[in-house]
Amino acid sequence: MTEIAVEATEVPAQLPHIRVAVLGAGKMGGILVQAFLKNNLFAADQIHATVAHAEKAIARSAQWGVDVSTDNLAAAQQADLILVGVKPFQVPDLIAEIRPALTSNTTLVSFAASVKTRAIEDAAGLEIGVIRAMPNTPSALGAGAAGLCRGRFVKPEQMELALRIFETVGRCVVVDEKHMDAVTGLSASGPAYIYIIIEALAEAGVKVGLPRDIATQLAAQTVFGAGKMALETGYHPALLKDEVTTPAGCTIDGILELEEGGLRVTLIKAVMRATQRAKELAAG
Numbered sequence: 001m002t003e004i005a006v007e008a009t010e011v012p013a014q015l016p017h018i019r020v021a022v023l024g025a026g027k028m029g030g031i032l033v034q035a036f037l038k039n040n041l042f043a044a045d046q047i048h049a050t051v052a053h054a055e056k057a058i059a060r061s062a063q064w065g066v067d068v069s070t071d072n073l074a075a076a077q078q079a080d081l082i083l084v085g086v087k088p089f090q091v092p093d094l095i096a097e098i099r100p101a102l103t104s105n106t107t108l109v110s111f112a113a114s115v116k117t118r119a120i121e122d123a124a125g126l127e128i129g130v131i132r133a134m135p136n137t138p139s140a141l142g143a144g145a146a147g148l149c150r151g152r153f154v155k156p157e158q159m160e161l162a163l164r165i166f167e168t169v170g171r172c173v174v175v176d177e178k179h180m181d182a183v184t185g186l187s188a189s190g191p192a193y194i195y196i197i198i199e200a201l202a203e204a205g206v207k208v209g210l211p212r213d214i215a216t217q218l219a220a221q222t223v224f225g226a227g228k229m230a231l232e233t234g235y236h237p238a239l240l241k242d243e244v245t246t247p248a249g250c251t252i253d254g255i256l257e258l259e260e261g262g263l264r265v266t267l268i269k270a271v272m273r274a275t276q277r278a279k280e281l282a283a284g
Ligand SMILES: NC(=O)c1ccc[n+]([C@@H]2O[C@H](COP(=O)([O-])OP(=O)(O)OC[C@H]3O[C@@H](n4cnc5c(N)ncnc54)[C@H](OP(=O)(O)O)[C@@H]3O)[C@@H](O)[C@H]2O)c1
Pocket: 023, 024, 025, 026, 027, 028, 029, 050, 051, 052, 053, 054, 056, 057, 070, 072, 085, 086, 087, 088, 090, 094, 111, 112, 113, 134, 135, 136, 137, 188
């Protein structure tokens, strides 16, 4: 699990009046809990997290300094904002379990892939504000990418709260719910694709004689820099690519290999397959 260095702080929390439950604080939920603490969004005593196994609850509680238990209902009963982070197929049972704690003022944010806001509203059995979010693991370092969509009963202040949370841990876009599986296939799965690209570039560096640690640093920084250029200049990626590609230079030879190897089509197909799979996950 990604660990974030969180130091004890005296600075008041940015959202001191909200009590938060993170139900299913595994990899993604754990990243969010730690990022909330690190960014001082909530104080440790505002957060109650849950996991399935008692021994993990004890370990996480000691590690994060927040209340972690296996009691979803108790956590939900104390919360104004509930984040749902169990596996997609577990979401309906979890919502049924915490149903007695839910009111029309509760804000429910599910970051489970595939599970529709409608399914959560139905499981809750009341007109409750349900926001679906799809974050990714770089949220750990404030460099996340998240897509959000709103359910039928979301009040503006609830959406503002969800945006505030995910903007604290990275970049955030609001999309129609029909696009959420595509967000999953692109940016939630995306870090895995990029790690493979970094690994491959580093391996390539080794092949052409660079020490592995230097090759890995150069590869990762190149991915970081190219992403920053695309985001901060707003230029089309093709234009940025053209700036690197001197006529008859070396980059065009590299690009020729990439095109022959089908990198572009392979990435498109990877996102298509992951998006398709995201549509199926809620069914288990
Ligand atoms: N990983 C990602 O990059 C990513 C990105 C975006 C969204 N998501 C979504 O996040 C969700 C979790 O994925 P993950 O990768 O974080 O998986 P994970 O590490 O397996 O986390 C799931 C957590 O849920 C806990 N859990 C299981 N049953 C529970 C129950 N009945 N009550 C309370 N907690 C329970 C597990 O507890 P134990 O630890 O005790 O087993 C575990 O901590 C999924 O729905 C996924 O679609 C993941």
